Amino acid sequence: MGCTNLDMIKKTGNNAESDECYTPPEAIEPLIEFLDEDKIYYDCTSGISSKVVDVLNENGFTCLSSGSKNFLTDDIPSNVDVIITNPPYSKKDKFIERCYKFGKPFALLLPVSALQGQKRGQMFSENGIEILTLNKRIDFTGKKSPHFGVAWFCHGILPKQLIFK
Numbered sequence: 001m002g003c004t005n006l007d008m009i010k011k012t013g014n015n016a017e018s019d020e021c022y023t024p025p026e027a028i029e030p031l032i033e034f035l036d037e038d039k040i041y042y043d044c045t046s047g048i049s050s051k052v053v054d055v056l057n058e059n060g061f062t063c064l065s066s067g068s069k070n071f072l073t074d075d076i077p078s079n080v081d082v083i084i085t086n087p088p089y090s091k092k093d094k095f096i097e098r099c100y101k102f103g104k105p106f107a108l109l110l111p112v113s114a115l116q117g118q119k120r121g122q123m124f125s126e127n128g129i130e131i132l133t134l135n136k137r138i139d140f141t142g143k144k145s146p147h148f149g150v151a152w153f154c155h156g157i158l159p160k161q162l163i164f165k
Contacts, residue, residue, distance in 0.1 A: 027086070028056070030165040032055075041056055042077065045085045045087055047068070049065075096108065105155055110153050132154060133162070133164050
């Protein structure tokens, strides 16, 4: 489900209004071949409902929802092997930092522009990063005119640092 409603004009930038866009299955499917069915995945921003959780569970994986937990302040369940989510883009640095802090493999769906930035660059250099770049822009809005590209920013998941899919 993409973003739809009168506020869509605000949902075009790197701000809090842009954060409430949901992940369509076409954004998740390219990552699936790199995931391990024996691992337990955790969508740390899913609340009660999530396309990430739905798509992974429908494809034979175990993916847990975060429920009412706040990823930036709460611990994650002890049985989680991999963190996977489409985080709020206005908080991407905090999510990346928190993922590295947990020390678990992760996959974060972020704008391609997230490759740039001094703080992120330092985190990527110190900890490593793998990128699964998608060969088309993902339509989060349902309006058939996506205005930015996204990629999966991963750690401990992909077989090499850069993959085009």
